[in-house]
Amino acid sequence: MNVAVVTVGDELLAGQTTNTNATWLCERLAERGVDVERVTTVPDRIGDIARVVNEYRAEYDAVIVTGGVGPTHDDVTMDGVAAALGRSLEEHETALAWLEEEGYSRSDLTEGTADLPAGARPLHNEVGVAPGAALEGVYVLPGVPAEMRAMFASIEPEFSGTETYREVVVADEPESALLDRIAALREQFDVSVGSYPGDSVRIALESTDETTVTEAASWLRERVETPAN
Structure with missing residues (x-):
């Protein structure tokens, strides 16, 4: 809908x-x-x-x-x-x-x-x-x-539709430096990707399949620099 x-x-x-x-x-x-x-x-x-x-x-x-x-x-x-x-x-x-x-x-x-x-x-x-x-x-x-x-x-x-699952990965790198990894992510996983720069870059992953989103987020977190706690 x-x-x-x-x-x-x-x-x-x-x-x-x-x-x-x-x-x-x-x-x-x-x-x-x-x-x-x-x-x-x-x-x-x-x-x-x-x-x-x-x-x-x-x-x-x-x-x-x-x-x-x-x-x-x-x-x-x-x-x-x-x-x-x-x-x-x-x-x-x-x-x-x-x-x-x-x-x-x-x-x-x-x-x-x-x-x-x-x-x-x-x-x-x-x-x-x-x-x-x-x-x-x-x-x-x-x-x-x-x-x-x-x-x-x-x-x-x-109002109803297909439930969408979402996870956000935060990267402590310039957005431009992430383009190759985002491209590889999209090739490997059937997810939509949104990139939102600020003090760090928030990369939002969405799919109608929860497992796919979880796996895609894990894959990306292993390949980006994350902010120090």
């Missing part, structure tokens, strides 16, 4: 808010064996949201959109998703009924709180108020991290 993550918010693009939602979602999806192939941040503009969602839903098995959910003037994500899917926004009775069960009077709710794309499945907000939505492989979640995480937990079983 492959997925695209779209985060919505002018504050993300301005650097005023750290995009922890994207990182958290990528980690959780990877744990479930799902390939995240795009992470995109767009402003609070209906046209931008609609364009990106429409493009990604044609390319990936699912699109997860976070942020801009609610009844305030800059909460336009539901409008953008509705436009991408060619749907109108409608007040969702099931979502309203759930909110009433939680103690919210319809008359006290801000207008638009339960407006979702027509035909969408509401995703109840266990932590906040504004519901999310799921429709045609597009999942719309709130931007508040606690609300997003709780809502994702309710749909997490819908």
Whole structure:
């Protein structure tokens, strides 16, 4: 299963808010064996949201959109998703009924709180108020991290793939000096390799076969200089 993550918010693009939602979602999806192939941040503009969602839903098995959910003037994500899917926004009775069960009077709710794309499945907000939505492989979640995480937990079983195993080998050598050994590793073992330089070089090995990853990591550790403890 492959997925695209779209985060919505002018504050993300301005650097005023750290995009922890994207990182958290990528980690959780990877744990479930799902390939995240795009992470995109767009402003609070209906046209931008609609364009990106429409493009990604044609390319990936699912699109997860976070942020801009609610009844305030800059909460336009539901409008953008509705436009991408060619749907109108409608007040969702099931979502309203759930909110009433939680103690919210319809008359006290801000207008638009339960407006979702027509035909969408509401995703109840266990932590906040504004519901999310799921429709045609597009999942719309709130931007508040606690609300997003709780809502994702309710749909997490819908995301699955092949489990991937990972080991990291740390080399106390220049990255350029490791190229021949990395090439030999890739020839001998069916693993994907990522090389991440810093004070030392972190070499990440991944495979769907746990034994292969373990053997590849052992092989490499025997052939690189490791940092002194």
